[in-house]
Amino acid sequence: MQRYIIFPNLKHLFVFPNYVSLPAYIIKVLFICHGNICRSPMAEFVLKQKVSERGLAARFEIASAATSREEIGNPVYPPVRRLLQEHGISCAGKTARQMTTQDYQHYDFIIAMDQNNLRNLQRMFGPDRDHKISLLMDYTDTPRDVADPWYTRVFEATWDDVQEGCDGFLQFLAKKIPELGAV
Numbered sequence: 001m002q003r004y005i006i007f008p009n010l011k012h013l014f015v016f017p018n019y020v021s022l023p024a025y026i027i028k029v030l031f032i033c034h035g036n037i038c039r040s041p042m043a044e045f046v047l048k049q050k051v052s053e054r055g056l057a058a059r060f061e062i063a064s065a066a067t068s069r070e071e072i073g074n075p076v077y078p079p080v081r082r083l084l085q086e087h088g089i090s091c092a093g094k095t096a097r098q099m100t101t102q103d104y105q106h107y108d109f110i111i112a113m114d115q116n117n118l119r120n121l122q123r124m125f126g127p128d129r130d131h132k133i134s135l136l137m138d139y140t141d142t143p144r145d146v147a148d149p150w151y152t153r154v155f156e157a158t159w160d161d162v163q164e165g166c167d168g169f170l171q172f173l174a175k176k177i178p179e180l181g182a183v
């Protein structure tokens with residue numbers, strides 16, 4: 001049986017056969033967008049549903065935050081909330097918050113929705129020395145920004161991007177951590 005040493009930066013996970021048993025590592029994921037009322041909470045709750053459906057909820061800590069202060073304290077944007085509800089996903093109680101320096105230390109993956117979010121994160125935290133920051137759609141076969149429904153009003157396009165990105169992220173993790181199983 002193989003055991004895994006899990007480094008906080010899971011992108012650089014190494015497998016060591018027959019290593020001493022380690023407690024199950026909780027994979028900590030933080031989704032980021034500008035205001036934390038549309039795309040990042042959608043990704044947060046979609047990924048929570050996907051890991052729950054696979055019986056993996058106890059292996060994950062999933063949250064979302066903003067790069068800006070504009071929406072702090074506001075609930076998920078109503079059209080996003082309705083879309084999540086239509087798919088049987090509750091986001092009750094979620095309010096927007098801004099990312100902190102403690103978040104950078106705490107989370108293994110900080111996954112932004114677009115290039116502007118990446119630039120804002122670089123301004124906030126400087127170089128990503130731990131290689132924690134990525135774009136959601138970089139986990140897909142067609143890297144791009146997640147469609148922003150705040151401007152497009154096409155919430156289904158954002159839903160499709162988030163689904164594809166979360167599926168790609170889980171496939172990425174399954175390759176790194178085989179015990180997560182096929183996803």
